[in-house]
Amino acid sequence: xxxxxxxxxxxxxxxxxxxxxxxxxxxxxxxxxxxxxxxxxxxxxxxxxxxxxxxxxxxxxxxxxxxxxxxxxxxxxxxxxxxxxxxxxxxxxxxxxxxxxxxxxxxxxxxxxxxxxxxxxxxxxxxxxxxxxxxxxxxxxxxxxxxxxxxxxxxxxxxxxxxxxxxxxxxxxxxxxxxxxxxxxxxxxxxxxxxxxxxxxxxxxxxxxxxxxxxxxxxxxxxxxxxxxxxxxxxxxxxxxxxxxxxxxxxxxxxxxxxxxxxxxxxxxxxxxxxxxxxxxxxxxxxxxxxxxxxxxxxxxxxxxxxx
Amino acid sequence: xxxxxxxxxxxxxxxxxxxxxxxxxxxxxxxxxxxxxxxxxxxxxxxxxxxxxxxxxxxxxxxxxxxxxxxxxxxxxxxxxxxxxxxxxxxxxxxxxxxxxxxxxxxxxxxxxxxxxxxxxxxxxxxxxxxxxxxxxxxxxxxxxxxxxxxxxxxxxxxxxxxxxxxxxxxxxxxxxxxxxxxxxxxxxxxxxxxxxxxxxxxxxxxxxxxxxxxxxxxxxxxxxxxxxxxxxxxxxxxxxxxxxxxxxxxxxxxxxxxxxxxxxxxxxxxxxxxxxxxxxxxxxxxxxxxxxxxxxxxxxxxxxxxxxxxxxxxxxxxxxxxxxxxxxxxxxxxxxxxxxxxxxxxxxxxxxxxxxxxxxxxxxxxxxxx
Numbered sequence: 001x002x003x004x005x006x007x008x009x010x011x012x013x014x015x016x017x018x019x020x021x022x023x024x025x026x027x028x029x030x031x032x033x034x035x036x037x038x039x040x041x042x043x044x045x046x047x048x049x050x051x052x053x054x055x056x057x058x059x060x061x062x063x064x065x066x067x068x069x070x071x072x073x074x075x076x077x078x079x080x081x082x083x084x085x086x087x088x089x090x091x092x093x094x095x096x097x098x099x100x101x102x103x104x105x106x107x108x109x110x111x112x113x114x115x116x117x118x119x120x121x122x123x124x125x126x127x128x129x130x131x132x133x134x135x136x137x138x139x140x141x142x143x144x145x146x147x148x149x150x151x152x153x154x155x156x157x158x159x160x161x162x163x164x165x166x167x168x169x170x171x172x173x174x175x176x177x178x179x180x181x182x183x184x185x186x187x188x189x190x191x192x193x194x195x196x197x198x199x200x201x202x203x204x205x206x207x208x209x210x211x212x213x214x215x216x217x218x219x220x221x222x223x224x225x226x227x228x229x230x231x232x233x234x235x236x237x238x239x240x241x242x243x244x245x246x247x248x249x250x251x252x253x254x255x256x257x258x259x260x261x262x263x264x265x266x267x268x269x270x271x272x273x274x275x276x277x278x279x280x281x282x283x284x285x286x287x288x289x290x291x292x293x294x295x296x297x298x299x300x301x302x303x304x305x306x307x308x
Numbered sequence: 309x310x311x312x313x314x315x316x317x318x319x320x321x322x323x324x325x326x327x328x329x330x331x332x333x334x335x336x337x338x339x340x341x342x343x344x345x346x347x348x349x350x351x352x353x354x355x356x357x358x359x360x361x362x363x364x365x366x367x368x369x370x371x372x373x374x375x376x377x378x379x380x381x382x383x384x385x386x387x388x389x390x391x392x393x394x395x396x397x398x399x400x401x402x403x404x405x406x407x408x409x410x411x412x413x414x415x416x417x418x419x420x421x422x423x424x425x426x427x428x429x430x431x432x433x434x435x436x437x438x439x440x441x442x443x444x445x446x447x448x449x450x451x452x453x454x455x456x457x458x459x460x461x462x463x464x465x466x467x468x469x470x471x472x473x474x475x476x477x478x479x480x481x482x483x484x485x486x487x488x489x490x491x492x493x494x495x496x497x498x499x500x501x502x503x504x505x506x507x508x509x510x511x512x513x514x515x516x517x518x519x520x521x522x523x524x525x526x527x528x529x530x531x532x533x534x535x536x537x538x539x540x541x542x543x544x545x546x547x548x549x550x551x552x553x554x555x556x557x558x559x560x561x562x563x564x565x566x567x568x569x570x571x572x573x574x575x576x577x578x579x580x581x582x583x584x585x586x587x588x589x590x591x592x593x594x595x596x597x598x599x600x601x602x603x604x605x606x607x608x609x610x611x612x613x614x615x616x617x618x619x620x621x622x623x624x625x626x627x628x629x630x631x632x633x634x635x636x637x638x639x640x641x642x643x644x645x646x647x648x649x650x651x652x653x654x655x656x657x658x659x660x661x662x663x664x665x666x667x668x669x670x671x672x673x674x675x676x677x678x679x
Contacts, residue, residue, distance in 0.1 A: 029481055036475060037492050039551070044495065046519060047507045059517045117403040124399030144403065147411055149660060151612045153636045153653040155411070157646050158418035165368040181410045184403065213395045242500035244615045245633070249640070259502040263619050273511060280503045291498040295491050298498075302556065303563035 044288070050277035051075035058273045075274030079282065096261070096282065103258040105172050106247075107240035110179030111233050117180070118187030119229060123217055125188070126195035127203065141192070148185045152245040155181075160249060172255045178246050183236040190235070193304040194228030195221065231301030234294055241287060258283045335388030342381030349374040379405045422654045426647035434647065441651030451652055454623075454630040455659075460542060461549070461613060461631065465606050468550045469599070472557035477587075479558070480565040490562075497555035501615035508548050509535075509620035535621055538628030545629045548616050553609070557602050564598035565591070600671045607667070611660055632656050 050058065052071035062068035073082035080090025121144065124130070125137055132140065159178065160169070168174035198221055206216035244259040251260060262283050265276055291298070353371055356364025383401050386394035425437035445451055479490055499507075512520045513534040524532035534544040572594065576586040614633035617623060623630035623638060632652070639649040 029478055029483060032474075032478055033483065033489055036478075037489065040492050040496055042519075043504070043507045043512055043551075044499075046512060047503075050511065063519070117406055120399045121403035124396065128396045128399070130397070130400060140400070140404075144407065147407065149608055149664060150411065150415075151633055151653070151656065151660065152614070153633045153649075154418060154657045155414055156637075157640060157650045157653065158414040158421055160640075161421060161646065162414060162417065166372055167367040167369055177410055181407070184407070188403070213392065214398075217399075238498055242502070244500065244502045244618075245637070248618075249637075259500050259615075262500070262506065263502045276506055277511070280506050284499045284503050287498040287500070288495060291495050292491055295494055298494065299490075299559055299563075302559050 047277050047280050051274055051281050053274055075278030078275035079278050099256055099258045099261040106175045107237050109176040110240045111236035113180045114183045114187045114236050115233050118184050119191045122188045122191035123195050126192050144188050145185050156249050170252045170255050179240045183239050187232045190232040190301055190304050194225045198224050231297040234297045235301040332389050335385045339382055339385035342378045346374050346378040418650050422651035424647040428644035428646055441648050450627050453627045454632045454635040457630055462610055464546045465610055468554050472554045473561055475558045476561035476565055479562050494555045496551050502619055504552055505616050505619035541629045560602045564595050568594055597675050
């Protein structure tokens with residue numbers, strides 16, 4: 001701070017004392033930060049607290065637990081997740097758990113598959129020169145990236161027909177294939193950046209030591225690229241977990257994911273706010289936790305993805 | 309790329325290991341055999357499906373397995389035929405085969421569906437109708453209305469960008485607790501649009517007892533209906549989408565700001581620039597390439613907007629909030645009109661490709677002029 005004070009002294013022109021002005025500036029900055037913090041957190045806060053409210057508290061717009069209203073397990077009871085119902089049998093809970101597990105299997109499966117296919121392709125594109133008909137490396141990369149443009153609606157209906165013929169409709173495997181497709185371009189983009197950042201001398205040293213192309217990749221390069229893979233994996237996980245469009249069209253009973261469940265509950269009239277809030281809270285909780293604890297990876301994934 | 313020359317795969321650098329002639333032939337035989345097998349299975353099932361022959365599978369799943377087996381045989385064949393170069397090709401082949409199977413083939417198949425008069429709920433089954441679907445599209449006011457809405461939503465990206473830039477500047481200022489604010493500002497991006505639809509669209513903005521409505525009444529808006537009038541509804545949907553997507557733009561701009569050399573800022577200060585001047589004449593131009601990249605990515609994602617609209621307004625009131633995706637979704641869901649829906653989607657895809665190609669061209673020119 002001292003340095004900047006000195007540096008800014010010669011240009012002082014305004015009669016206002018710089019000290020007071022800077023104080024004001026800092027206060028404005030913090031006010032803006034707090035304002036946006038409120039905007040980001042209030043919907044989450046509202047949802048979580050609403051899951052503990054009863055009808056009166058909802059209609060009277062009570063906001064603060066223990067001050068405005070007495071929290072109650074009502075919303076969670078309707079999901080079978082409150083302390084008193086947790087160990088009993090509950091159809092609502094078994095449905096919820098089933099959807100939750102579906103979501104986990106689908107998003108983890110798709111992210112792993114995309115990571116496998118994407119890392120291999122990215123390593124190839126970063127280390128070797130390919131020529132396929134008129135396509136060079138850059139064209140091949142563009143071919144992969146152009147998949148991002150494709151809106152889900154274009155693929156959804158052909159897939160509906162195809163999956164019917166393949167008996168893949170309403171299966172987790174079918175969804176995994178589609179989700180892999182949607183995140184593959186992002187994974188390739190991030191991983192190519194990662195591999196480009198690893199000096200090629202390491203590959204060469206591995207060859208000198210007698211490793212084959214694949215040996216060098218698996219034993220030397222891959223361990224070094226692990227942080228990047230983590231970033232790509234988590235980013236894919238977030239995208240797959242939140243995907244709704246394909247899941248809504250291609251699943252009906254068995255393979256339904258959490259967003260489809262949330263959406264179908266929203267659509268039905270007369271749904272209780274507290275149970276809807278509990279369901280939403282449960283649906284977003286895993287990602288909020290990922291956001292808080294693995295923020296570093298998400299940021300690094302995003303910034304290699306578009307930082308240049 | 310320069311340093312990779314000695315490892316490269318091009319014709320000037322001969323591959324380290326060359327396979328012998330007999331091995332090559334064995335490899336070619338394997339690929340040919342596998343291709344023959346795949347074709348045979350497809351032919352068999354095709355004839356079975358059209359009713360020409362009785363033998364066949366109950367569904368098309370064996371074709372999928374045959375395709376996977378063929379892809380594996382092709383990969384193995386590559387190694388046998390081309391040795392080291394085959395091994396290198398093996399890095400790329402899985403992703404290529406996968407993408408061809410799940411994008412190229414369905415898209416071509418989609419073009420075929422688009423030319424059919426096919427309603428799943430009618431008993432007639434698919435019937436070829438040529439360009440009838442496209443003709444129907446031209447007179448479909450709802451589709452054009454949805455396209456018009458897309459223009460609004462796309463232009464609104466600029467607003468998201470402005471807010472995100474402001475937030476990125478705030479976060480890059482000399483503040484305490486930067487990590488806390490960064491995590492908090494990032495959170496909305498993590499939430500699923502469907503959950504956000506309920507959290508904000510259906511409860512916060514709820515007319516009777518949503519806190520936002522209560523606040524609006526307190527501030528003097530008599531009738532805070534966020535989804536009743538067309539423009540208000542459009543803005544509400546846009547606000548929700550912005551809430552989810554601003555963090556993405558912000559994070560990338562923040563990375564750009566942090567990569568900016570500090571000396572530039574100092575120099576501007578020494579030259580007597582005030583805060584606004586140094587932003588407008590120094591920071592903003594330096595950030596322009598990053599900004600254009602993030603805007604284009606954001607527009608690509610914006611053109612897919614559907615989840616929030618489907619779940620909050622279902623396109624209402626009167627189609628005012630419809631996006632192309634949500635409209636096509638309803639064409640399928642409510643009317644089961646597969647052929648027409650696909651035709652609409654294909655027309656939209658074509659439009660997007662043309663638009664983005666133009667945009668990329670323009671972006672290239674802009675950045676070149678600035679640099």
